[in-house]
Each structure stands twice: as structure tokens, then as C-alpha cells.
Amino acid sequence: MVRSQRWKGAAFTVPFQLGFVFIYLVPIGYAVYESLFQEKQSGLGLGGATREFTGLDNYQLGLTDSAFMGSILRVVLFACVQIPFMLLVSLVLALFLDALTSKAANRFRIVLLIPYMIPGVVAAIVWINLYSPEVGPLTPIGDLFGFDWNFFSPSMVWPSIGNLLTWHGIGYNMVIIYSALQGVPRELFEAARLDGASEARIALSIKIPFVRGALVLTGLLSIIQMLQIFNEPALFRNITPETVDDSFTPIMIIYNQAFNAGNYHYAAALSVLLALILGVSSFLFYRLTAKEVD
Amino acid sequence: MATTTTDSPRKSGKSRKSGRSGVPPVRRITSPDAASRGRGGQRFILLGLILAGVYSLFPVWWLIVAATKDRVGLYQSNGLWFSGMHLWDNLHQLFTYEDGVFLRWTANSFLYAGVGSLGSTLIALATGYGLARFDFPGRGVVFACVVGSFLIPIALLTLPLYLMFSEIGLVDTPWAMLIPCLINPFSVYLAKVYTEATIPFELLEAARIDGAGELRIFFSIVLRMMTTGGATVFLLAFVNTWNAFFLPLTVLRGQENWTLNLGLYNWSGKRAESGIDLTSLVLTGALLSIVPLAIIMTAMRRYWRTGVTMGALK
Numbered sequence: 001m002v003r004s005q006r007w008k009g010a011a012f013t014v015p016f017q018l019g020f021v022f023i024y025l026v027p028i029g030y031a032v033y034e035s036l037f038q039e040k041q042s043g044l045g046l047g048g049a050t051r052e053f054t055g056l057d058n059y060q061l062g063l064t065d066s067a068f069m070g071s072i073l074r075v076v077l078f079a080c081v082q083i084p085f086m087l088l089v090s091l092v093l094a095l096f097l098d099a100l101t102s103k104a105a106n107r108f109r110i111v112l113l114i115p116y117m118i119p120g121v122v123a124a125i126v127w128i129n130l131y132s133p134e135v136g137p138l139t140p141i142g143d144l145f146g147f148d149w150n151f152f153s154p155s156m157v158w159p160s161i162g163n164l165l166t167w168h169g170i171g172y173n174m175v176i177i178y179s180a181l182q183g184v185p186r187e188l189f190e191a192a193r194l195d196g197a198s199e200a201r202i203a204l205s206i207k208i209p210f211v212r213g214a215l216v217l218t219g220l221l222s223i224i225q226m227l228q229i230f231n232e233p234a235l236f237r238n239i240t241p242e243t244v245d246d247s248f249t250p251i252m253i254i255y256n257q258a259f260n261a262g263n264y265h266y267a268a269a270l271s272v273l274l275a276l277i278l279g280v281s282s283f284l285f286y287r288l289t290a291k292e293v294d
Numbered sequence: 295m296a297t298t299t300t301d302s303p304r305k306s307g308k309s310r311k312s313g314r315s316g317v318p319p320v321r322r323i324t325s326p327d328a329a330s331r332g333r334g335g336q337r338f339i340l341l342g343l344i345l346a347g348v349y350s351l352f353p354v355w356w357l358i359v360a361a362t363k364d365r366v367g368l369y370q371s372n373g374l375w376f377s378g379m380h381l382w383d384n385l386h387q388l389f390t391y392e393d394g395v396f397l398r399w400t401a402n403s404f405l406y407a408g409v410g411s412l413g414s415t416l417i418a419l420a421t422g423y424g425l426a427r428f429d430f431p432g433r434g435v436v437f438a439c440v441v442g443s444f445l446i447p448i449a450l451l452t453l454p455l456y457l458m459f460s461e462i463g464l465v466d467t468p469w470a471m472l473i474p475c476l477i478n479p480f481s482v483y484l485a486k487v488y489t490e491a492t493i494p495f496e497l498l499e500a501a502r503i504d505g506a507g508e509l510r511i512f513f514s515i516v517l518r519m520m521t522t523g524g525a526t527v528f529l530l531a532f533v534n535t536w537n538a539f540f541l542p543l544t545v546l547r548g549q550e551n552w553t554l555n556l557g558l559y560n561w562s563g564k565r566a567e568s569g570i571d572l573t574s575l576v577l578t579g580a581l582l583s584i585v586p587l588a589i590i591m592t593a594m595r596r597y598w599r600t601g602v603t604m605g606a607l608k
Contacts, residue, residue: 008508013436016421019477024443027454034454093346096339111347114354117591119537120557122580125562126353129360130373135321135573137356161443171350199335213320228447231539238563251540259544264457271450279445 034057035269058269062218067247068270072227072277075249079226082162088124088217088283089166090173095203097174098181109178113171125234127164132239152240161232173218180214181207216289220282227278250274306489361581365574391572396579398550399557403536404586405468406553410475411531418478418531420525422485425518427493437486443479452544457547470545471553475535481527488523489516526597529590536587555581 012215035058039049062068093112113125130136131151142149151160184207192202230251237244237252246256254274258267356373363371364380371377388396424430425437455474459465464473493516501511517524542553549557558579561572591598 005502006428006430009424010430010432011429011508012420012424012512015417016477016482017436017472019417020443020479023455023474023477024439024446024479027451027458028446030458031450034457089346090527093343096343099336099339108343112343112350115350117533117587118354118584119555119587121537121539121559122583123353125558125576125580126357128562129573129577130356132355135360135368135373140372167349167353169489170346178559202507205325224445228449230449235559235562238559238566241566251447251449254453255544258453258456264453267453270522271447271453275445275447275450278447282445 008209031268032088032272034265035272036263037176040264058266059273061266062270062273065270068253068273069252071247071250071253072274075227075229078158078162079223082165083127083219083222083226085162085221086166086169087173087215089214090170090218091177091208093170093174094177094181094211095207097178098207099199102211105178111172115168116171116226118168121235123168124232127160127167128239131160152236154243157236157240157243161236163234169222173222176218177211177214180211184210212289216286219289220285223285224278224282227274227281307514357577357581359576363574368574368577368586381578384574385582388578388582390577391575393550396554396557399554400551401585402468402551403554403583406475406538406542407532407535410472410535412529413472413476414478414481414531415524415528417476418481418485418527419489419517419520420512423480423488423489423493423520424510425482426486426489427495440479440482440486448540452541452578456544460545466543466551468549468551469544471551472539474541475531475538478531478534481531484527485523485531488520488526492519492523522597522600524595526600529594529597532590534588554579558583 036053036055037051038054038057040052041049059099097108100108133139133150139149139152171245188206189202192206197205228251229249233244233252235246237246237248246260247253250270251274254267254270257263257270282283352374359374359376360368361384362381364381364383367377367380393403394583421436425433431516451474456465459470464470497515498511501515506515536553537555538553539555539559542556543559545555546552549560552560558576561579564570564572
């Protein structure tokens with residue numbers, strides 16, 4: 001390629017590069033820089049606060065902050081239950097779709113994708129109202145069967161959010177897995193059937209291993225989303241501030257530190273920590289799951 | 295379930311002509327896939343899918359029904375069926391509450407999602423084309439930035455952006471939403487993949503030999519050939535911006551610049567905060583905020599379908 005032509009090609013990417021520097025790199029650098037300072041009250045607090053360079057103190061504080069570490073643990077535990085459950089349901093539905101004629105599969109696919117088309121905030125609003133003992137239909141249905149459930153109680157609030165996320169995410173994950181299933185060579189099934197394999201056996205030994213890549217991918221995307229969960233608990237907090245407190249999830253703590261406590265330096269350190277945790281856990285998950293494929 | 299097991303695959307197994315001993319019965323296969331499970335399995339599968347369909351749809355159904363009820367109906371009638379038709383009253387209330395602020399939010403959402411996505415799509419197509427079809431120094435770095443940014447948590451970017459924007463006076467203006475939306479690394483990734491699939495090197499060479507300049511090639515050949523890719527990128531960016539919550543929550547403080555999501559969030563919290571119950575307005579507004587998405591997704595469903603699966607490639 002001619003040299004001048006290369007530079008012309010590079011010029012196509014310049015608007016993006018400039019924007020990327022301004023919207024991604026500078027803010028990250030700024031956050032890291034800010035995280036190295038603390039506001040200190042001078043004397044009796046009369047002289048106002050002064051900025052002081054404190055090195056990694058904020059990080060040390062964050063790593064020993066029981067509210068922050070507790071929120072991470074809470075989200076991780078929740079992820080360990082909700083994500084496998086959601087992926088399992090999505091996988092089963094994708095296998096079901098795969099067993100239908102493509103016309104019928106198409107219809108079901110559209111129906112099952114409808115929740116995914118609804119904005120997350122609206123989905124949360126709808127489910128919060130479905131759960132509501134005053135306007136929701138679930139409480140009277142529970143009464144009918146003798147259940148006295150309160151979806152906003154401390155023990156129920158995670159299952160309630162989990163159901164909301166599952167409802168919202170099944171369609172998307174199912175479509176990804178289903179399109180991977182379409183790539184399985186059909187001759188394999190013929191061969192397996194001639195060898196006497198049942199349909200369940202074919203699903204277990206041929207189809208599922210084949211879509212492993214798609215499962216790893218949907219799992220990874222779900223983990224990245226889950227560690228950053230904010231919208232759903234924020235909307236639940238609107239209804240039950242006593243159950244969903246302001247340190248319920250990592251991002252809620254960060255938001256709260258920055259905008260309510262006015263402790264921006266600490267919030268910056270926590271967001272860097274969260275980014276590191278996110279990066280490490282995605283890497284580990286990818287390594288662990290990808291290795292088994294080989 | 296008893297009825298479904300009566301005509302299980304075993305029945306068709308009997309009709310086999312011969313079988314080697316020790317080998318499980320071989321089933322006759324009429325059509326390769328669908329029919330082979332036998333009627334029982336098929337029924338079980340249909341039942342499972344129908345249940346999943348009901349689970350997926352009943353919240354939406356409930357929302358539609360709730361939007362047609364007045365306050366008494368909302369609190370006292372059966373949630374899954376209609377009780378009086380008050381949709382027009384609700385809409386009237388929704389659009390006149392606080393001097394029609396809901397309309398303002400709707401316009402804002404359209405502005406941010408429409409203009410932001412149009413701009414970001416154009417930037418992304420140019421970048422994707424540059425990355426896919428030119429070999430310039432630093433190309434690998436740019437692409438690594440694109441992919442690496444998928445892992446950056448939104449809080450890490452949004453908080454410092456808020457501080458930077460407030461220093462240059464952009465907080466609480468539409469620019470605070472529009473500027474971050476213009477730069478969408480995922481769109482760039484998609485645009486690169488689409489370019490690789492649709493723009494052959496030979497075509498570009500031929501155009502160059504004919505004396506076309508690089509800009510002209512991009513605007514009159516590449517963009518035209520990339521309409522499908524471009525539409526998909528635009529649609530995904532539009533949906534993303536329309537659904538955004540954390541960014542507007544952080545950078546838009548006054549309600550005249552809010553998005554629909556932000557307004558609905560605020561209204562749904564009014565009750566715990568000040569005792570005003572806006573549930574009826576929130577539900578009607580929530581239904582209304584889905585309508586533009588439903589329309590654009592139906593109109594562009596071909597692109598959306600590929601987009602959802604493409605989304606998985608990242």
C-alpha cells in the first residue's frame with residue numbers, strides 16, 4: 001500500500017481517536033489521579049478543606065471497607081445463582097426452538113425476545129408494580145393459593161430482582177445460543193440417530209458441547225453486567241429504601257460517595273478498584289472456561 | 295403428562311424392520327429433524343415454549359391493561375383484565391402534568407438517541423472502514439482500545455466525565471449526553487466486521503485506478519454499500535441511548551433536560567419521598583416510552599435481528 005494512502009486511511013479513524021481520548025482515556029486518567037488525594041479539614045475545619053496527596057490510602061481504605069467489599073460479595077453470590085439459572089433456561093429454550101420447524105421457531109423467538117426490547121428501567125418499573133401488594137396481581141394470586149409473600153422483604157428482594165433480570169435476559173441469551181445451534185452440522189444428528197442415540201442424548205453430547213462458546217460468551221457478558229448492576233436496585237430503592245440501602249451494590253456505593261457524601265476522591269478509587277475486579281474476573285472466567293474447550 | 299407419554303418414540307421404534315442385538319432400537323426417520331422426536335416430545339416442547347411465552351408476555355399485557363385504568367380501577371380491580379376505559383384521561387393527565395414536562399422528556403430522548411446515534415454511526419463507519427481496509431501504524435493500538443473499552447465499568451468513566459463537564463460548563467446541557475454518545479466503541483467494532491464482509495479490496499483498487507479520491511470513495515461507494523451494516527449500527531446505538539440511565543442520571547441535574555427513563559425513575563420515587571402517588575402516570579408513561587422502540591424495531595426488524603446476534607460476537 002502506498003504510504004500517503006495509509007495516512008489517508010488513518011485519517012478516517014481520527015474523529016473517533018480524538019473522541020476516545022476525550023471520553024475514555026482522559027476521564028480514566030483523571031479518576032486515577034483524583035484517587036490519589038484526600039480532602040483534609042485543616043485545624044478546626046474553619047479554614048475549609050485542603051487537598052492532600054495520600055498515595056494509595058484510598059485504595060487501602062476501599063479494600064478494608066466492609067460496606068464496599070460486602071456489596072461486591074453480595075453481587076457475586078447473586079450472580080452465582082442468577083446467571084447459571086438464566087443461562088440454563090435460555091439453553092433449554094434454545095434447544096426446544098431447535099427441535100421445531102424453522103417457521104414455528106421464528107414465531108416463538110419473536111415472542112420470547114419481547115422482554116429484551118423493553119428498556120431496563122421500564123422493565124423494573126413494571127415488575128415492581130407486579131410485585132406491589134397494592135396494585136400488582138401477584139399478591140392476590142398468592143392469597144388464592146395460601147402464600148403470603150412479600151416481594152420486597154429482605155429475604156425476597158434478591159429473588160425478586162433475579163426474576164426481573166431473568167425475565168429481561170432470557171430472550172437475548174436464547175437467541176445467541178440458538179444461532180450457535182444453527183451452526184451444528186446436521187449430519188452429526190443423523191449419524192447419532194443411526195447409532196441409536198435418543199434426542200436427549202444428542203442434545204447433551206452433541207448440541208451442548210457445540211454451543212459451549214456461546215454459553216461462555218453469554219456468561220461473560222452477564223458477569224460484566226452483573227458486577228455493575230445499578231438500575232434495578234435503584235428503582236427498588238425507590239419503593240423499599242429500608243431493604244435496599246444506599247450501599248446495596250458497588251456502583252450504588254460509588255454514586256453515593258460521589259454525589260451524596262461529596263467524597264469524590266474515594267469514589268474515584270472505588271471505581272478504579274471495581275474496574276480491576278471486573279477485568280480480573282472476566283479474564284479468569286474466560287481462561288477457566290476456554291481452557292476446557294481445548 | 296400422561297397423554298404425552300402414550301405415543302412416545304417407543305411406538306415408532308417397534309416399526310423397525312430389524313435390529314442388531316445389544317443395540318438400542320433404531321427409529322425410522324421421516325424428516326430429518328422436527329418430526330423425529332415423536333409426537334410426545336414435540337408436545338412437551340411446545341408446552342414448554344408456550345409457558346415461556348406466557349411468562350414473557352404477561353407483564354407487558356398487565357402494563358397495557360393498567361394504562362387503561364383510572365386510579366380506583368388500578369388499586370381495586372383484577373390486574374389482568376380491563377376495568378373501564380380511561381386511557382385517554384391518563385394520556386391527558388400525563389401530558390399536562392407539571393406543564394407537560396413528559397413531552398419535554400420525550401423530545402429529549404428523541405434528541406439524544408436520534409442525533410447521538412446518527413453522529414456515532416457516521417464516526418463508527420469511518421473508523422471501521424479505516425481499521426478494516428488500511429494498514430497504518432497504530433492500527434493495532436486503536437483496535438485494542440476499542441475491544442479493551444468493553445470491559446470498562448460505566449462508573450469509572452461517568453464520574454470523572456461529570457467533573458470535567460462541570461468544569462467546562464457542560465453539565466446540565468444536552469451536550470453532556472450527546473458528546474459521550476458520539477463515541478461508541480462497540481459500533482466501531484461492528485462497523486469493522488461489516489466492512490470486512492462487504493467491501494472487497496479489489497473494488498477500492500479499481501476506484502483508485504479510475505482516479506477517485508479516498509473521501510469520494512468513502513462517501514459515494516463505501517457508505518452506499520454499507521447501508522445494512524450502517525442501519526444495524528444505528529439501530530443498536532439508538533436503543534442503547536434510549537435505554538441509558540446511569541449517564542443521564544449523573545450529568546443531567548435539572549428536569550428540563552431529563553430523558554424519559556430519568557423522569558419515570560423520578561416519578562416512581564415521589565411516593566416514598568413526598569407522599570404523592572404517581573403510579574398511574576408512571577405506568578402510562580412507561581407504556582408510552584416503549585412505543586417508539588417498538589415502532590423502530592418493527593420497522594427495522596431485519597437489521598435488529600442480525601444486530602442481536604452480532605452483539606454476541608464482541
